[in-house]
Amino acid sequence: MTAPLQSDTVLLPERIANLLGLSGVLGDVVGGLLGAFLIANLLLVQTAVAGPWAKRKITAAFTDRIAVNRIGPFGLLIIVADAVRLLSKELVVPEHVDRPAWDLGPIVIPFSALLGFAVIPMGSGIHLADPETGLAFAFAAASIASLGLVMMGYASNNKYSLLGGLRAIAANLAYEIPLIITAASVVIFTGSLQMSEIVAAQTEPLLTVAGVTIPQWFAFVNPFAFVLFVVANLAEVGRNPFDIPEAPTEIVAGYQTEYSSVLFVLIYLGEFIHIFLGGAIAATLFLGGPAGPGPESLGFIWFVAKIWAFYFFTQWMRSAIPRLRVDQFLDVGWKGMLVLSFANLVLTAIIVGVIA
Numbered sequence: 001m002t003a004p005l006q007s008d009t010v011l012l013p014e015r016i017a018n019l020l021g022l023s024g025v026l027g028d029v030v031g032g033l034l035g036a037f038l039i040a041n042l043l044l045v046q047t048a049v050a051g052p053w054a055k056r057k058i059t060a061a062f063t064d065r066i067a068v069n070r071i072g073p074f075g076l077l078i079i080v081a082d083a084v085r086l087l088s089k090e091l092v093v094p095e096h097v098d099r100p101a102w103d104l105g106p107i108v109i110p111f112s113a114l115l116g117f118a119v120i121p122m123g124s125g126i127h128l129a130d131p132e133t134g135l136a137f138a139f140a141a142a143s144i145a146s147l148g149l150v151m152m153g154y155a156s157n158n159k160y161s162l163l164g165g166l167r168a169i170a171a172n173l174a175y176e177i178p179l180i181i182t183a184a185s186v187v188i189f190t191g192s193l194q195m196s197e198i199v200a201a202q203t204e205p206l207l208t209v210a211g212v213t214i215p216q217w218f219a220f221v222n223p224f225a226f227v228l229f230v231v232a233n234l235a236e237v238g239r240n241p242f243d244i245p246e247a248p249t250e251i252v253a254g255y256q257t258e259y260s261s262v263l264f265v266l267i268y269l270g271e272f273i274h275i276f277l278g279g280a281i282a283a284t285l286f287l288g289g290p291a292g293p294g295p296e297s298l299g300f301i302w303f304v305a306k307i308w309a310f311y312f313f314t315q316w317m318r319s320a321i322p323r324l325r326v327d328q329f330l331d332v333g334w335k336g337m338l339v340l341s342f343a344n345l346v347l348t349a350i351i352v353g354v355i356a
Contacts, residue, residue: 009196011127012038035128040114046304047272050311052082058312062319083265091261094157101155105255106263108148109270113277116141120280121195123290123299134195135187138281139180142236145274146172149255152267156258164254167244167326174333175235175242178341182229185348186218186285199289219286225344226286230313232337233278235329238271239314240321244329272311279310 010018013031017023022030053068053076060067068075093099118141119134121127131137146169153165187193190201206216219226235242256267283289283306292302324332 009127009130010125011035011130012125013128015125032128036118039117039122039126039128043114043117043273043276044269046276046308047269048079048083050276051268051272052079054311055315058315059319062316086265087262089261091263092258094258096157097258098155098157101151102258103263105148105152105155106259106266106270108151109145110266110273111270112141112144112148113270113273115144116277117280119195120277120284121199121289122280122303123301124297126300127196130194130196133193135183135193135198135285138195138277139176139183142274142277142281143172143176145270148270152259153255156255158258161255161257164257168238168255170326170330171235171238171242171244171333174330175232175337178333178337179229179232179236181338181341181345182225182232183281183285185222185225185345188345188348188352189218189221195284195289199284199291202288203291215288215291217286217288217291222344222348225348226282228337228341228344229282229286230310232341233282233310234314234317235333237275237278237314239275240318241324242329243318243323244326275311275314276307279307282310283307 012035013028015031016034017027017031020027020030056067056078057075059065068078071077071081093102116138118128119131119137121130149165149168149172153162153168156162186198190198192198192201202215202217204216205213206220207214214220234240256264259267280303283303287306290299290303292298292305
C-alpha cells in the first residue's frame with residue numbers, strides 16, 4: 001500500500017514555492033495560483049476525454065453500437081472537432097432573458113466543481129489545501145452549482161427551462177441531505193473533517209485473508225454507507241435512474257434549453273467535472289483516497305483510476321437503468337434515502353460509542 005497521507009504533508013503550493021525559491025506572502029500567492037492552475041488543467045484534460053469521446057465509447061459498448069472511430073486514432077480527435085464545432089457556433093440569446101443571471105449561470109457550475117477539488121488529496125503531494133473543515137468545504141463548494149441551476153432556469157424566460165431548474169433543485173434537496181448525512185458517518189469513525197485525516201484513518205489493515213491484506217477502507221468497514229453514498233451521488237450528478245432534471249423526452253433539455261455555443265460548453269463541462277468531483281469525494285471517504293498497492297509515487301495514478309471507475313459506473317447506469325418518474329424520484333429521496341441515511345448514522349454512532 002502507498003504510505004499514509006499525514007496532515008503535516010507538504011502541500012502542492014508550498015512545493016511549488018520552494019521550487020521557485022519564493023517565501024512569505026509572495027510564495028503563498030504564486031504557489032497557490034500555479035497549483036490551482038495545474039490541478040484545474042489536469043481535470044479539464046480528463047473532462048475533455050470523458051465528455052466527447054469516452055461517454056460515446058462507453059455508451060456504444062453497452063448498447064452494441066459503433067461509436068466515434070473515424071476522426072484520428074480510435075476517434076480521439078473528435079475531442080478537437082467537437083470543441084471547434086461548439087465554440088464556433090453562434091451564441092443565440094433569446095429575447096427578454098435576464099442577461100446577467102443568464103450569462104453567469106453556466107459559469108457557476110464548472111467553477112463550483114473545480115473549487116471542490118481544492119481540498120481533495122490526490123496523492124504524491126498533489127493537494128492544494130488541507131483545512132480542518134475540508135469535507136464541509138467540498139460539499140459547500142459542490143452545492144454552489146444549485147445556484148447556477150436556479151439562475152439558468154429562471155433567467156432563460158422559458159417554461160421548460162424553469163421546470164428543468166425546479167426539478168434540479170428538487171433533486172438536490174432530496175439527495176444532498178442523505179449524501180451529507182452518510183458522509184457524517186465516516187466523520188464519526190475518524191473524528192475529523194480534515195481530508196488528510198480521513199485518508200490516513202483508512203491506511204491501517206482491516207484483516208488478512210489467505211495472505212491478502214484488506215485495507216481499512218470505509219467501503220469495507222461500512223459497505224451499507226458506501227452503497228447509500230454512491231446512490232445519492234448518482235442523483236447529485238444527474239445520472240440514471242435520477243436524471244429527471246433534464247428529462248429531454250418531457251421538458252426538451254431542462255435548464256439548458258436556451259443555451260448554445262460557449263455557454264453550452266460550460267454547462268456540459270460542469271456536468272462532467274461534477275461527476276469527477278463526486279467520484280473524488282467517494283474515493284476519499286470510502287476507498288482510501290490515493291492509497292493503493294505500490295510506492296507512494298503511484299498515489300495519483302490510483303486516485304485517477306478510482307474517479308474514472310466512478311465515471312464508468314455512472315455511464316453504465318445511464319445505459320442500463322430507465323429513468324424514474326419525478327414523483328418516484330422524490331419518494332426514493334425523502335422516504336427512502338433520508339430514512340436509511342439517518343439509520344446508518346445512528347447505528348454507526350452506537351457501534352463507535354460501544355467500541356470506544
